[in-house]
Amino acid sequence: MLIPCPWCGEREETEFHYGGQAHVAYPDDPSAVDDAGWAAYLFVRDNSKGWFAERWLHRAGCQRWFNAVRHTVTYEIAAAYPPGATRPVIG
Amino acid sequence: MTVELCDVARRTLVELRLSTAEDGDLGNTGPVQAALDLTLPGPGRTSQVGGRLAVWLGPGWWLLDDRPDESGGLEAGLVHPLRATGPRTSAVDVSAGFVVLELTGPSAAEVLAHGCSIDLHRRSFGPGSSARTMLAKAQVVLARPDDGPTYRIWVRTSFSRYLVEWLLDAAVEYR
Numbered sequence: 001m002l003i004p005c006p007w008c009g010e011r012e013e014t015e016f017h018y019g020g021q022a023h024v025a026y027p028d029d030p031s032a033v034d035d036a037g038w039a040a041y042l043f044v045r046d047n048s049k050g051w052f053a054e055r056w057l058h059r060a061g062c063q064r065w066f067n068a069v070r071h072t073v074t075y076e077i078a079a080a081y082p083p084g085a086t087r088p089v090i091g
Numbered sequence: 092m093t094v095e096l097c098d099v100a101r102r103t104l105v106e107l108r109l110s111t112a113e114d115g116d117l118g119n120t121g122p123v124q125a126a127l128d129l130t131l132p133g134p135g136r137t138s139q140v141g142g143r144l145a146v147w148l149g150p151g152w153w154l155l156d157d158r159p160d161e162s163g164g165l166e167a168g169l170v171h172p173l174r175a176t177g178p179r180t181s182a183v184d185v186s187a188g189f190v191v192l193e194l195t196g197p198s199a200a201e202v203l204a205h206g207c208s209i210d211l212h213r214r215s216f217g218p219g220s221s222a223r224t225m226l227a228k229a230q231v232v233l234a235r236p237d238d239g240p241t242y243r244i245w246v247r248t249s250f251s252r253y254l255v256e257w258l259l260d261a262a263v264e265y266r
Contacts, residue, residue, distance in 0.1 A: 007134055007149060007150055008134065008135065008149075008222070008223075009134075009135065011208070011209075011224065012208035012225075014208070014225065015208075015224060015225055060223065060224055060225045060230050061149070061222070061223050061224060062148065062149030062150060062152070062223065063149055063152075064149055064150060
């Protein structure tokens with residue numbers, strides 16, 4: 001599988017490190033979050049069938065984190081964009 | 092002989108980081124470029140002047156490869172230009188951390204292709220191209236600085252013996 005790094009272009013999958021679901025926001029008020037809230041923030045992730053925004057690290061290349069929208073069935077990658085950017089609308 | 096491997100001894104290597112250029116805008120890196128007397132290359136590119144080579148590694152991140160110099164002059168000469176460029180900038184001498192190899196000859200790209208997923212064909216990795224990538228499971232910086240069939244490889248010192256032995260083995264059929 002080729003993954004399109006936003007800075008280096010398409011590279012082989014083995015150059016990358018997977019980082020899980022993207023756009024998981026840190027709690028606005030951490031001191032107000034209870035144990036169940038922290039557990040949900042730390043461990044509970046979507047497991048969707050279809051387009052999924054996830055984090056990748058180009059470990060062997062530019063060593064930058066970025067987000068990619070990948071289809072969890074076909075492995076097709078529709079978009080790769082820098083962290084901080086909003087998720088593109090796919091499909 | 093269609094391919095030749097050599098160890099480029101005692102090069103001065105400096106890793107340059109300029110946080111202000113991470114977005115690709117080299118607008119305020121003038122002092123650094125003036126001190127180096129070369130233009131910092133963009134993504135996937137190299138630039139060189141005289142015996143000095145700059146390789147793009149990532150956003151705001153370059154490898155400088157210069158003639159042997161035991162005095163650390165390249166690193167020291169960047170202190171003031173870095174201050175003038177902005178915060179979160181650095182130039183670190185990493186000469187001892189890497190071994191510099193050169194693979195030359197008409198079959199050089201074919202030898203590398205045995206263990207590298209980058210398309211090394213001239214149309215996609217022509218003169219002035221570079222990539223930080225994997226070669227035979229070793230993390231390397233690979234560059235083709237000029238028009239000749241010469242590839243320069245920077246590899247961590249601890250991986251160099253393995254990589255040299257791998258390259259010698261991969262080159263057997265091209266002798």
